[in-house]
Amino acid sequence: MISHVDRHRKVMLDLFTVDDYTVGTRHGLKESSGELDVEQTLAQLLKQDLTFQGEKTKYATHNIHAFAAKFPPQLPNLFIHRLTSIGERILDPMVGSGTTMVEAVIAGRCAIGIDLDPLAVIISKVKSMPFDLLRCIQIGTQVLQEARKTFSSVTSEEIGQFYSPEALEFFRYWFEERTILELYTLVRAIHKVRDTEVRSLLKVVFSSTIITKTGGLSRARDLAHSRPHRDPNKHVRQSAFEAFKDRLYKAVESLNDIVSAPGRSAVIRADARRLPLPDDSIHLIVTSPPYAANAIDYIRAHKFSLIWFGYPPRTLTDLRRRYIGAELRSSNLRFTSETANYVVRSLRREDERRADVVAHYFHDMDVALREMFRVLVPGRVAVLVVGSSVIRGIEIKAPIVFAELADSIGFHVVGITEREIVRDSRMMPVSRNSNYSGIEARMHREGVIGLVKPLRS
Numbered sequence: 001m002i003s004h005v006d007r008h009r010k011v012m013l014d015l016f017t018v019d020d021y022t023v024g025t026r027h028g029l030k031e032s033s034g035e036l037d038v039e040q041t042l043a044q045l046l047k048q049d050l051t052f053q054g055e056k057t058k059y060a061t062h063n064i065h066a067f068a069a070k071f072p073p074q075l076p077n078l079f080i081h082r083l084t085s086i087g088e089r090i091l092d093p094m095v096g097s098g099t100t101m102v103e104a105v106i107a108g109r110c111a112i113g114i115d116l117d118p119l120a121v122i123i124s125k126v127k128s129m130p131f132d133l134l135r136c137i138q139i140g141t142q143v144l145q146e147a148r149k150t151f152s153s154v155t156s157e158e159i160g161q162f163y164s165p166e167a168l169e170f171f172r173y174w175f176e177e178r179t180i181l182e183l184y185t186l187v188r189a190i191h192k193v194r195d196t197e198v199r200s201l202l203k204v205v206f207s208s209t210i211i212t213k214t215g216g217l218s219r220a221r222d223l224a225h226s227r228p229h230r231d232p233n234k235h236v237r238q239s240a241f242e243a244f245k246d247r248l249y250k251a252v253e254s255l256n257d258i259v260s261a262p263g264r265s266a267v268i269r270a271d272a273r274r275l276p277l278p279d280d281s282i283h284l285i286v287t288s289p290p291y292a293a294n295a296i297d298y299i300r301a302h303k304f305s306l307i308w309f310g311y312p313p314r315t316l317t318d319l320r321r322r323y324i325g326a327e328l329r330s331s332n333l334r335f336t337s338e339t340a341n342y343v344v345r346s347l348r349r350e351d352e353r354r355a356d357v358v359a360h361y362f363h364d365m366d367v368a369l370r371e372m373f374r375v376l377v378p379g380r381v382a383v384l385v386v387g388s389s390v391i392r393g394i395e396i397k398a399p400i401v402f403a404e405l406a407d408s409i410g411f412h413v414v415g416i417t418e419r420e421i422v423r424d425s426r427m428m429p430v431s432r433n434s435n436y437s438g439i440e441a442r443m444h445r446e447g448v449i450g451l452v453k454p455l456r457s
Helices: 004-014 038-046 074-083 099-106 118-127 133-151 156-162 165-174 177-191 196-208 240-259 298-306 313-320 338-350 352-375 398-409 438-442
Strands: 089-092 110-115 264-269 282-287 376-387 412-420 445-452
Touching: 038 074, 038 376, 038 412, 038 445, 074 089, 074 099, 074 282, 074 376, 089 099, 099 110, 099 118, 099 240, 099 264, 110 118, 118 196, 118 264, 118 298, 133 177, 133 196, 133 240, 156 165, 156 177, 165 177, 165 313, 177 196, 177 240, 196 240, 196 298, 282 352, 298 313, 338 352, 338 398, 352 376, 352 398, 376 398, 398 412, 398 445
Parallel strands: 089 110, 089 282, 110 264, 282 376
Antiparallel strands: 376 445, 412 445
16 A cells, blocks of 8 residues: 555656646646747846735635745746746745745646645645545545534543643643644544545644634644744634634635646655755756744744644654754854855854854755755756844845855856845734834845756856
């Protein structure tokens, strides 16, 4: 019997073994005509206003699940349509919420997503794949009925048989007792679903009831921006059953736009620093690397769902240390980027520990950039949307550092442009009336780097 992970790896393998261009032509999509001057086109795109102020961002499946720091779908859409053809392969090696995946599938491309975060993988996978929507409603309704039926007989002792004392302590701190019982009966019913793809969808629906801007069914003030704070005055009045039902129907409605989408997708849980992809196999990369020093700390929010799915809290803590941008330390590193060396030296005068954290971040991104260079087809483009940080009063200049690292690897840096972060479309922890202090000072603008892998001579 093929496991769900193996099945998804097979789907990804298929993206490299079939005739790419049959994907779009089967759906009546037209191939772009004429030879494309990639560098000239990329340079023109970087001159455009990439803020997308006022643009609609909640169409298709983009609003199925809250996710911190996701970029507006118009951004990958622009580069996908202008720099690739029907059936070509688009990669996001730090896939996050799957925005690039969704846009690539809608555009008739083959979308490939990579991420270490278990919740990011399941969200981006669900958002970019077709479902039998009637079957999803039927199974989701059965799950809800079973949860309601068994709710009254569930005891704390029974929950203790399935979760560790550490997990139970987490639940009792962040959730009210009735909510714990409701969520337990729901997740237990979901785990019994045999259809692995529908089960994935129901997990995303379940998670979306908890991870929201308001903290959803938890006592947190806000989980969508990744740094939860317990609100002692918050009382959760909504039933988890009603929240699940509401989110289920909204998710299925959103998936309508993907059911007939001409592209295909595959999402694999893997590391951007060790991409499980062949050399020279990707036609476009569009991605947004994480901030340094866990400025957006995804696992702190995602564990609110992942612990319910059976991930031990300590396992998630260990996993967090493996993420790019984690607060690990590397000392005595020298970079091919002079800006990186300058930033680390300057920061070391203020805070040696933070300097080592930033050095480790730069090193991780250097490795990830080398992997992007390896898998990209010569003559094709990588676009990085890069947020910077102010640490101990020092700007770490991430867009410039990454561009210099990319140049030393062999990329041709076509340009770097700035875009303003629109709070609602990027879901950042900033306010419209910001005085640009604290964390807000780091998160109002970001760089868009355009890179080309040169043709071999």
